[in-house]
Amino acid sequence: MDYRKIILLVDDDVDLLENTAFMIKGMGHDVFTARDGEDGISKYKDVKPNLTFMDIRMPKMDGYDAFFKIKQIDPAAKVILITAYNQDEKKYLKAKSMSLLDSISKPYSFETLEGIINKYA
Numbered sequence: 552m553d554y555r556k557i558i559l560l561v562d563d564d565v566d567l568l569e570n571t572a573f574m575i576k577g578m579g580h581d582v583f584t585a586r587d588g589e590d591g592i593s594k595y596k597d598v599k600p601n602l603t604f605m606d607i608r609m610p611k612m613d614g615y616d617a618f619f620k621i622k623q624i625d626p627a628a629k630v631i632l633i634t635a636y637n638q639d640e641k642k643y644l645k646a647k648s649m650s651l652l653d654s655i656s657k658p659y660s661f662e663t664l665e666g667i668i669n670k671y672a
Contacts, residue, residue, distance in 0.1 A: 556580045556672040559600035561591035561617065562633065563609040567657070571604070574661050578668065588612030588620075595621050595628070602672040604664075607634045607654075615642040622649050629671050633657060 558580050562568045565586070572582040583598045585591040587609045595603060603621070607614035614632050621628045632646065635657040643654070652671050655663060 554579065556601040556668060557583070557598055558668065558672065559583050559585065559591065559594055559598060559603040560605075561585045561588065561594075561603065561609070561614065562606040563587055564606070571664070574664060575668070578665060580668065580672075588614060588617030591617045592620050592624070596624060599625075601629065602668060603628065603630045604655075604667075605630060605632055607632050607638065608636060615639065615646060618646055618651065619649065626650075631655060631667055631671070633659070 558575050560568055560571055560582060563586050568584050572584055575582045583594050583600065585594045589611050591605060605614040605617060618630050618632065621630060629652055631652050632654040634654060638654065653667065
């Protein structure tokens with residue numbers, strides 16, 4: 552059985568994006584990255600990941616709006632939102648009603664990522 556998963560990371564913080572990609576690749580998974588919500592949607596269509604980690608605050612399109620569009624494309628999409636700020640309660644509740652798996656706060660640990668991937672991907 553192949554335990555290798557396809558993980559999509561969407562974050563405008565390039566250092567965090569690269570470090571997180573390195574950690575997840577070290578777990579033995581394939582990782583694709585995007586730097587904003589629009590690019591994240593495009594990459595999602597291309598790679599059809601097992602799990603997507605998406606920052607909420609990004610230029611061009613925030614993580615919530617990108618999540619809503621991805622769920623229109625693929626209602627079964629598995630998405631975890633990442634935040635370093637207080638959440639927009641209205642958008643968060645709408646995302647939860649559309650099967651948002653979870654949200655995590657920055658900074659997050661290797662163990663947190665590994666646990667989420669093992670649970671959801």
